[in-house]
Every structure is written in C-alpha cells, then in structure tokens.
Amino acid sequence: MQQLLIKYCGNQSKEDIEIVTDSNASYIGFIFANSKRFVNPLLVKEWLKKVSFENKKLVGVFVNADISYIDSVLSQVPLSVIQCHGTETPQYVIQLKKTTKIQVWKVIHHEEGSLENMKGFQGIADGYVIDTKVKNLWGGSGTSFDWKYIPHYIEEAKRQGVPCLIAGGIHVGNIEQLLKYEIDGIDISSGIERNGKKDKQVIETIEKWVNKNVERT
Numbered sequence: 065m066q067q068l069l070i071k072y073c074g075n076q077s078k079e080d081i082e083i084v085t086d087s088n089a090s091y092i093g094f095i096f097a098n099s100k101r102f103v104n105p106l107l108v109k110e111w112l113k114k115v116s117f118e119n120k121k122l123v124g125v126f127v128n129a130d131i132s133y134i135d136s137v138l139s140q141v142p143l144s145v146i147q148c149h150g151t152e153t154p155q156y157v158i159q160l161k162k163t164t165k166i167q168v169w170k171v172i173h174h175e176e177g178s179l180e181n182m183k184g185f186q187g188i189a190d191g192y193v194i195d196t197k198v199k200n201l202w203g204g205s206g207t208s209f210d211w212k213y214i215p216h217y218i219e220e221a222k223r224q225g226v227p228c229l230i231a232g233g234i235h236v237g238n239i240e241q242l243l244k245y246e247i248d249g250i251d252i253s254s255g256i257e258r259n260g261k262k263d264k265q266v267i268e269t270i271e272k273w274v275n276k277n278v279e280r281t
C-alpha cells in the first residue's frame with residue numbers, strides 16, 4: 065500500500081506544532097523566507113524541545129537564500145529536507161547539497177516552461193513540490209493552479225524516480241477533487257488555518273478525505 069505523503073507547512077507557534085505532530089503528516093514545514101509565516105529558527109528550536117516528533121520529518125522552506133543562511137538555520141533546527149521555493153538553479157541545488165548533505169526538494173511554479181525547468185533538475189532534486197505562481201508571492205498564496213496539468217508533473221517526477229507533492233490552495237472543499245489524481249503527496253499551508261492558526265478540526269477533515277480516497281497497491 066503506497067501512502068500519500070502529507071506535509072503541513074507554515075507552522076508558526078508551539079501550538080501549531082502540537083497540532084501537526086498529532087496528525088498523520090509525514091512532514092512538518094517551517095518558513096525561513098520572507099513571509100507572514102516567517103519563523104525565527106531559535107524559536108523553532110525551543111518549541112521543538114517541548115514536542116515529540118520522532119515519526120515526522122522537518123522541512124525548511126527557503127527562497128533564493130544564501131547557502132550560509134540555510135547552514136545557520138540547520139545549526140538550530142534538525143531539518144531533513146530543504147525546500148527551495150524560489151528561482152534556484154540546478155547549479156545552486158548541487159552546491160547546496162554538497163554543503164548541507166541533506167535532501168533538497170525543488171518547487172516548480174506552474175507557469176509557461178515549468179516542465180522544462182523541472183527536467184533540468186533530473187538527478188539533482190530529491191523531490192518536487194508543484195505550486196501556483198501568484199504575482200508578488202512565492203508561496204502560501206492559498207491559490208490552486210489548473211490541476212488538469214498535474215499528470216504531466218507526476219509523469220516527469222516518476223521518470224526521474226522522485227516524489228512529487230502538489231501544493232497551492234488545497235482545502236477541505238477541493239481535496240476530494242485533487243485526490244482523483246495519482247499524486248504522491250500534498251503540501252498545505254493556508255488551507256489548514258483558521259484565523260492564522262493551524263486548526264485540528266480542519267486537519268481531521270482533510271485526513272478523513274485522504275483515508276477515504278487513497279487506496280493504492
């Protein structure tokens with residue numbers, strides 16, 4: 065049985081972390097880039113001391129960051145995955161992996177030429193997140209892209225032998241529709257928030273849909 069990968073991103077407090085560690089997520093994400101969801105790595109380090117997250121991996125989201133900055137975050141927070149959410153190049157990702165020695169997921173913004181862009185990361189990216197391109201925002205927009213293009217991204221990721229998560233505007237009202245596609249995983253930030261905080265009930269509803277719809281062998 066192949067399990068759907070779930071990543072809950074943009075956690076901003078100890079309370080958010082408690083909620084997502086108590087969920088079925090495999091990945092817990094933090095934004096270390098310019099955003100309303102930016103978190104200070106020193107605070108994240110303190111929050112993590114108070115929760116148990118052994119069965120979950122931590123993902124750090126960065127946008128065109130200096131590798132020295134990512135390295136400084138890593139000295140505080142035990143990330144398993146670095147998510148590059150900007151216009152990072154394959155050469156940058158090669159250098160980042162050499163320096164940090166941890167997995168890197170490349171975000172591909174759905175736009176003209178995005179599939180060609182993705183092909184350029186073959187053998188370099190350890191996974192992909194496909195997100196919506198919204199003007200003046202790198203991510204966390206709460207906006208979905210035209211999902212009819214999903215199969216192209218999934219096929220390309222499969223060809224490269226790495227997982228492909230779908231992001232951008234996923235919420236309780238559209239998750240059922242999304243799960244009709246054979247995706248490897250989902251990445252949600254805005255869609256699991258109520259008044260800017262992660263919401264347990266919303267997460268449980270998302271996971272009810274996941275459990276109901278994803279049965280693959």
Ligand SMILES: O=C(O)c1ccccc1N[C@@H]1O[C@H](COP(=O)(O)O)[C@@H](O)[C@H]1O
Nearest residue numbers: 073099203204205206231232233253254
């Ligand atoms: O969540 C943010 O604020 C953010 C800021 C900068 C880069 C990425 C960000 N989040 C990522 O955006 C997508 C989708 O988010 P949403 O569900 O549409 O709100 C996801 O990959 C987050 O990791």
